[in-house]
Amino acid sequence: MSLENQELRKAGLKVTLPRVKIYQILEKAGEGDHFSAEDIYKLLMELGEDVGLATVYRVLTQFEAAGLVSRHHFEGGHSVFELARDEDHDHIVCVKCGKVREFVDNQLIQRQNEIAKELGFTITDRTLYLYGLCTEGCEKK
Template sequence: MSPRSSSPIHALDALKRAGLAGTSAQIAVLDYLQQAEHGHFGAEEIHRRIARTGERMNLSTTYRVLHQLVGAGLVANVPLGKDHSLYELNTGKVHDHLVCVVCGRVEEFSDVTINRRRAAIAKEFGLRFAGKTLALQGVCADCAARAHPARP
């Protein structure tokens, strides 16, 4: 895990502590996620935002770097289906996600009962967690209201 940073130097330190090489692409992606106020970003969005800063990097490199950062525990992957994931800085805070399938809004939540049940299931099956992300998908209240406005 890495604290939020305001410079690529802190990103490089975090990468080195995690056993990564600290390439310019790794620094750019981690630094972007550290500086982002808070959020969940698709790989394409991360790539676009980094490109706006002048950093030249292929989209395939962005995906590869995200995979490396997830493997090192610096970034968390929120899987949303077969070919779509969101990424966020791994703060170490255990939480799950509510994802609107219409607007894409992501809300974080933590529930003690879910966390206990998840641990019990892992123990029952002798599973050591490699990741423990739960993403519940549905339609948020705002999108539902727009689709079916209340009648007077």
């Protein structure tokens, strides 16, 4: 049984061709790649897969509910998705070209936990988006 099939079954989802294909696209994404439903739809079309945009949205929503993907709402854009990971990581987004980079900073995570404790909270989830301009000569997409 393939890894995709195992992950889908473990999440309680029936193995269907659209689910497998969408999972494969997300799985093959490089670090920092975040795809919108439209991006995934275009990739499926390029691969000759007959999967409608409504199906892509439905599958991504099912994946999110099952904990397989994380949805992000970066400022000025639409929802993007990445496979859920156990590792805490944050994002920095270029406000000019939309480039997204991921980073992990254990000191930052530790400090957030300290702040929460000082205020009488226990962190159950965290999301941090930083916005700025990339220095790699970006061009507006």
